[in-house]
Amino acid sequence: MASNAVRRRLQTGISSILILAYFVFSLFPILWMIVVSLKRQSEIFTTRFIFSPTLDNYMTVLFGQNVAGGTGAIRTDFGGSFINSLIISVTAVLISLVVGVPAAYALARFDFKGKNDLAFTFLSLRFAPELLVIIPLFIIYHKLGLYNTYTGLIWVYQLICMPLIIWVVRGYFEDIPPELEYAAQVDGYSWWHVFFKVLLPLVSPGIAAASLLAFIFAWNNFVFAMLLGGAQTNTVTVSALSFLAAEQARYGEMAAASVIAALPEVLLALGIQKYLIRGLSFGAVKG
Amino acid sequence: MARVTLAGVSKKYGKTQALDNISLDVKDREFLVILGPSGAGKTTLLNLVAGVIEPTAGEVFFDGEPVGHLEANQRNVAMAFESYALYPNRTVYENIAFPLQAPGRKLSAQEIDQKVKKVAEILGITHVLEHKPGEISNGQKQRTSLGRAMVRNPRVLLLDEPLSHLDAKLRHHMRTELKALQSVLNTTTLYVTHDYLEALALADRVAVINHGKLEQLGTRDEVFGRPANTFVAAALGQPEINLVAATVKAEGTELKVASEDGLISLPVPAQLKAAVRALPTASVTLGVRPIHAELATDDGRPQVHGHVYAFERFGTKGILTVTAGQNRLVALLDKDQALPVNAPVTLGLDAGELMLFHPETGRNLAYA
Numbered sequence: 001m002a003s004n005a006v007r008r009r010l011q012t013g014i015s016s017i018l019i020l021a022y023f024v025f026s027l028f029p030i031l032w033m034i035v036v037s038l039k040r041q042s043e044i045f046t047t048r049f050i051f052s053p054t055l056d057n058y059m060t061v062l063f064g065q066n067v068a069g070g071t072g073a074i075r076t077d078f079g080g081s082f083i084n085s086l087i088i089s090v091t092a093v094l095i096s097l098v099v100g101v102p103a104a105y106a107l108a109r110f111d112f113k114g115k116n117d118l119a120f121t122f123l124s125l126r127f128a129p130e131l132l133v134i135i136p137l138f139i140i141y142h143k144l145g146l147y148n149t150y151t152g153l154i155w156v157y158q159l160i161c162m163p164l165i166i167w168v169v170r171g172y173f174e175d176i177p178p179e180l181e182y183a184a185q186v187d188g189y190s191w192w193h194v195f196f197k198v199l200l201p202l203v204s205p206g207i208a209a210a211s212l213l214a215f216i217f218a219w220n221n222f223v224f225a226m227l228l229g230g231a232q233t234n235t236v237t238v239s240a241l242s243f244l245a246a247e248q249a250r251y252g253e254m255a256a257a258s259v260i261a262a263l264p265e266v267l268l269a270l271g272i273q274k275y276l277i278r279g280l281s282f283g284a285v286k287g
Numbered sequence: 288m289a290r291v292t293l294a295g296v297s298k299k300y301g302k303t304q305a306l307d308n309i310s311l312d313v314k315d316r317e318f319l320v321i322l323g324p325s326g327a328g329k330t331t332l333l334n335l336v337a338g339v340i341e342p343t344a345g346e347v348f349f350d351g352e353p354v355g356h357l358e359a360n361q362r363n364v365a366m367a368f369e370s371y372a373l374y375p376n377r378t379v380y381e382n383i384a385f386p387l388q389a390p391g392r393k394l395s396a397q398e399i400d401q402k403v404k405k406v407a408e409i410l411g412i413t414h415v416l417e418h419k420p421g422e423i424s425n426g427q428k429q430r431t432s433l434g435r436a437m438v439r440n441p442r443v444l445l446l447d448e449p450l451s452h453l454d455a456k457l458r459h460h461m462r463t464e465l466k467a468l469q470s471v472l473n474t475t476t477l478y479v480t481h482d483y484l485e486a487l488a489l490a491d492r493v494a495v496i497n498h499g500k501l502e503q504l505g506t507r508d509e510v511f512g513r514p515a516n517t518f519v520a521a522a523l524g525q526p527e528i529n530l531v532a533a534t535v536k537a538e539g540t541e542l543k544v545a546s547e548d549g550l551i552s553l554p555v556p557a558q559l560k561a562a563v564r565a566l567p568t569a570s571v572t573l574g575v576r577p578i579h580a581e582l583a584t585d586d587g588r589p590q591v592h593g594h595v596y597a598f599e600r601f602g603t604k605g606i607l608t609v610t611a612g613q614n615r616l617v618a619l620l621d622k623d624q625a626l627p628v629n630a631p632v633t634l635g636l637d638a639g640e641l642m643l644f645h646p647e648t649g650r651n652l653a654y655a
Binding site for chain 1: 334337338339358359360364365366368370372373374375376385386389390391392435
C-alpha cells in the first residue's frame, strides 16, 4: 500500500538522520582532538575549524625538539613510553590468553565445587574501580620490589585483561556441543590435538574479539600505570599527561601525543572489526 | 571387527543411575539394535563402548581384551552421533577425511581422496562434498556423519539414532539404504533407536533397555514373539499390545483367565498352565497383540462382545478400539469395514497367541 511504503521510507530517513547525528556526536571529540593537534599554540583556544595546519606538534612529540618554539616547551621521551606501552600491553594480553583460554574451557566443560562462584569472582575483578585497590597495591608493590617494573605492571594488568578473556571465550566454548569433541576423539585425535585442531579454530573469533578488547583496556590504563609504574615504565597514557606542565599546558602537543597513542588500537580494531562484532554477540547469546 | 562384551557395566551421574549393571555380548560382525525410550541410557551405553566416558562400575571388552584403559582415540571405533556432530568450519569432504588424517595414520593424500570419494558415492553425497555442514540438508548431514564413521575400517561401528531427525519419507528411504549397507560394511555394529520398526528391520538381535536396565536381549522373533516382560511387549508393535488385568478361574479341568467383568475370557495355553498355577495370587496380566484380534467369525475362537469406541483408517489398515466393560481392546483390521461409533461389535481373539504376565513384576510367565 502506498501509505505503508511512504511511511517506511520516512522511518528509514529519520533513523538515518538520527544515526548520523549520534555518529557526529560521539566522534566529535576525536575530530576535535585531531584539529587541536594540528593547530598552532596561539590558535588552540579558538574554535576555528578553518586554520592553517602545522605538523609542529607532532614533530615535538616524536622527536623531542622544541619545534613549536615559545617558552615552556616540554621534552618527553614519547618514543620510549610508546615502546613501554607496547611491551606491557602485548605481554599482558598474551599471558591472559595463555592462562585464560584453558580456564575458560575448564569453566565451560567441567563441573566442580564453587565453579560459578569462581567464574563470578573473575568477572567481579572488572567491577572494582582501580582507585579502590590502588593504595594497598602501591604498598605491596613497594615491599615486593615490583614498583616501576615491567613484571609488576604486566601482572597487575591481568586484573584488566583476564576476566574479559575468560568470560568471552567461555561463552564460545559453551556454544560448542561436547559431541564435537567426542567425534574428534573417536576419529583418532588425542585431547591435545582436539583442543588445538578442532576447538581453538572454532573459538578464534571469540579470542580475537576478547584480545582486542583486553588490549584496548590495557593500553588505555592510566591509574595502574601512573601509580605503580615509574620513570622507566612510563606508558603513553601517563606520558601524555606530562604535557600539562606547571607553567603552561601544551594542549597541541598533548593532542598530537594522544592521536599517536590511539593509533595502534584504532588500526587493530579496524583490522579485526569483522570478528569483533561477531565475537561479542555470539559469545553472549545462548539458547 | 570385534566381539564387544559389557560385563556388569553401570554409570551414575550424581544421583542418577544412567546404566544399571548391563551385561551383554555382541558377536563379531553382528548388528545389534539397542531399543528403548528417551532417557533409557542408550547413548550412555554407546559412549561407554566408544570410550568417551568411563563406567562407574563394570568393564568393556573387545575380543575378550579389556579396553577400559584405552582412550577413545585408541580404540579404533567409529561413531555417528544423533546430532551429527559435524565440524562446522570444514567442508563435507574435509569432515569425512578428518579421521583418515589423524596422527598415526599414514595415508597419502591420494589414498585419502580415493576413500572419501568412494564413501561419498555409496552414500550419494558426492555433489555436496565442497559444501559446509551449515549449507546442506538434514539428510545430507546424516549421510556425511555416516560417511565419516564408515570411511575407516573400525572394529566397532556405533550409530546413535542416525535416522531420528529425518522426516518420515527420508527415514524410510535411509532405513532401506542402511539395510543394504549392512552387507557392504560387515562390521560389528551397535545401533541405537527408539523406533521399533527400525529395530525389527535392521537387527540381528535386539537389546531392549529401560531406565538403564537391560530388559531383554534376543533375536527379533524372540523379543517380538516371546517378550520377557510387559515393557518389552509394549515396546515392540504398533498399536501397542493389549494388557488387561485378569484373574485366573478354574472351570472344571480347564483353566481360564478372565477380566473382572468376565467379558474377556480366554483359556490358558497348555504350556503356561504350570506357571499360572504357581502364581501367588489369582491375579495375572493378560496380553493380546492387536494383530491377533479380529472381527469374530464362527470359528470357535474366544469372543469378546463390546462397542466400537473408535475406528481409525490408515492407508491399508484400520485400528479398531473396542470398549468391553471396564477395558478397551485394540485390534488391527482391514480398512474396509463399516464400524460406526457405539455400534456393537464382537472380536475374536487368537488364544494361541495369548501372553500372560506376572501381575506385579510384569515378567512373562512363559519364561518363569
